[in-house]
Amino acid sequence: MNDAPPTDADLLAHAVAEARAGLAEGGIPIGAALVQADGTVLGTGRNRRVQMESATRHGETDCLENVGRLPAGVYAASTMVTTLSPCDMCTGAILLYGIPRVVIGENRNFVGGEDYLRSRGVEVVVLDDPECIDFMGGFIRDHPSLWNEDIGVED
Amino acid sequence: MNDAPPTDADLLAHAVAEARAGLAEGGIPIGAALVQADGTVLGTGRNRRVQMESATRHGETDCLENVGRLPAGVYAASTMVTTLSPCDMCTGAILLYGIPRVVIGENRNFVGGEDYLRSRGVEVVVLDDPECIDFMGGFIRDHPSLWNEDIGVED
Numbered sequence: 001m002n003d004a005p006p007t008d009a010d011l012l013a014h015a016v017a018e019a020r021a022g023l024a025e026g027g028i029p030i031g032a033a034l035v036q037a038d039g040t041v042l043g044t045g046r047n048r049r050v051q052m053e054s055a056t057r058h059g060e061t062d063c064l065e066n067v068g069r070l071p072a073g074v075y076a077a078s079t080m081v082t083t084l085s086p087c088d089m090c091t092g093a094i095l096l097y098g099i100p101r102v103v104i105g106e107n108r109n110f111v112g113g114e115d116y117l118r119s120r121g122v123e124v125v126v127l128d129d130p131e132c133i134d135f136m137g138g139f140i141r142d143h144p145s146l147w148n149e150d151i152g153v154e155d
Numbered sequence: 156m157n158d159a160p161p162t163d164a165d166l167l168a169h170a171v172a173e174a175r176a177g178l179a180e181g182g183i184p185i186g187a188a189l190v191q192a193d194g195t196v197l198g199t200g201r202n203r204r205v206q207m208e209s210a211t212r213h214g215e216t217d218c219l220e221n222v223g224r225l226p227a228g229v230y231a232a233s234t235m236v237t238t239l240s241p242c243d244m245c246t247g248a249i250l251l252y253g254i255p256r257v258v259i260g261e262n263r264n265f266v267g268g269e270d271y272l273r274s275r276g277v278e279v280v281v282l283d284d285p286e287c288i289d290f291m292g293g294f295i296r297d298h299p300s301l302w303n304e305d306i307g308v309e310d
Contacts, residue, residue, distance in 0.1 A: 049224065056211065056220045056248065065211045069204065072309040092247025092268070093211065097307040113247070116271075152252040154227040 006039035008103045008125055011081045015105060016131060018046040018059065019083045027051050028143075028150055029135050032059035032082040032090075034067050034099075042078060043067030049150055058150075059083065060090035064097070075099050083132045085112040087151060095120055105132030109140055110151065161194035163258045163280055166236045170260060171286060173201040173214065174238045182206050183298075183305055184290050187214035187237040187245075189222050189254075197233060198222030204305055213305075214238065215245035219252070230254050238287045240267040242306060250275055260287030264295055265306065 011033065018031025028047040035041050045063030048054050057065070059082050075097040080086075083105035086094065091113030094102060101123045107114065114124050140147045148155045166188065173186025183202040190196050200218030203209050212220070214237050230252040235241075238260035241249065246268030249257060256278045262269065269279050295302045303310045 053224055054220060055222065055224050055252075056216045061211045061216075061244075065209060067210065069208055069210050069304065071304065072307050075307060076309075088247040088250035089216075089244065090247070092243040092245070092250075095243040095247075097210075149224065149226065152227050152230060154231075 005037065006035075008081075008127060009129075010039065011035050011079065011103055012083070012105055012127055012129060012132075014041055014044055015059070015081045015083045016129075018044050018063075019132070019135065022046040022048070022051070023135060023139065025051050028146065029139050030059040030082070030084045032063040032080060034063055035079050035081060036077060037079070042070075042074070047150070050146070056089070058087060058090050060086055061093050064093055070097075072098060079103055083129075084136055085110050085114055085126070086117075087112045091117055094122065101125070103127065105129040106136065108133050109136045160192065161190075163236075163282060164284075165194065166190050166234065166258055167238070167260050167282055167284060167287075169196055169199055170214070170236045170238045171284075173199045173218075174287070174290065177201040177203070177206070178290060178294065180206050183301065184294050185214040185237070185239045187218040187235060189218055190234050190236060191232060192234070197225075197229070202305070205301070211244070213242060213245050215241055216248050219248055225252075227253060234258055238284075239291055240265050240269055240281070241272075242267045246272055249277065256280070258282065260284040261291065263288050264291040 014033035015031040019029040023029035030047040033044040048057035079101040085107035169188035170186040174184040178184035185202040203212035234256040240262035
């Protein structure tokens with residue numbers, strides 16, 4: 001039995017599993033998980049632009065939707081884990097719910113609202129995870145138009 | 156035949172209709188519409204926290220989801236119309252898609268990311284509409300816990 005709290009790398013594994021599931025579905029491989037300090041996973045999600053023809057189901061927002069309605073105090077004791085630096089929408093969703101800590105797999109393929117999160121008092125940890133860098137980079141190379149659509153960039 | 160472009164008040168009417176539909180469903184009365192300069196309505200939406208047990212379907216995000224996947228250039232030629240000042244999540248969604256103009260019914264009952272939108276180059280117009288102020292204020296008075304949940308505030 002191991003009572004040690006989970007490491008950030010342990011937490012990231014939940015988000016990576018979602019990203020890999022998305023990739024297997026033909027989707028954009030970005031995953032997320034909302035976890036508590038003791039490692040309890042409140043829920044997970046993944047980008048579903050392709051799978052649901054969705055303009056708002058990014059990794060973090062899909063996660064929040066899957067977790068469902070929660071009282072503010074639960075968000076305030078949680079960490080959002082995501083495989084990729086959060087876009088403006090997901091940054092805003094984290095701020096809306098007062099989630100105080102964000103663990104990011106990588107920000108080499110995309111840098112989102114990290115500075116804004118920090119300016120609003122959120123702790124941001126970037127793991128620079130080679131696996132996340134690899135599958136996201138590969139996806140962007142293979143599907144540039146889909147990726148541009150997902151981040152609102154003219155193709 | 157009237158070829159004059161629609162006024163901002165004309166545009167707001169689409170969002171107000173959604174908010175009133177939400178109120179009739181027992182939902183939080185916030186509505187939104189994504190419109191083009193000539194008045195063409197790309198789609199509308201309303202807060203569906205109650206109706207769909209959703210943590211991410213605010214007025215603006217529900218609107219963007221209903222509109223569906225669009226190329227960046229369409230967002231860039233659109234205006235987001237909303238009955239209430241947009242929360243952080245909806246502010247971020249507007250920024251993600253590069254929507255250059257936001258028309259807001261009122262900001263007396265809640266002030267969201269207006270300054271941040273302006274700092275990122277978005278034109279923000281606040282109409283201070285008495286009807287929007289009235290139905291939102293009434294809802295908050297009657298359902299304070301639900302409203303606090305919607306904006307991530309401890310009850």
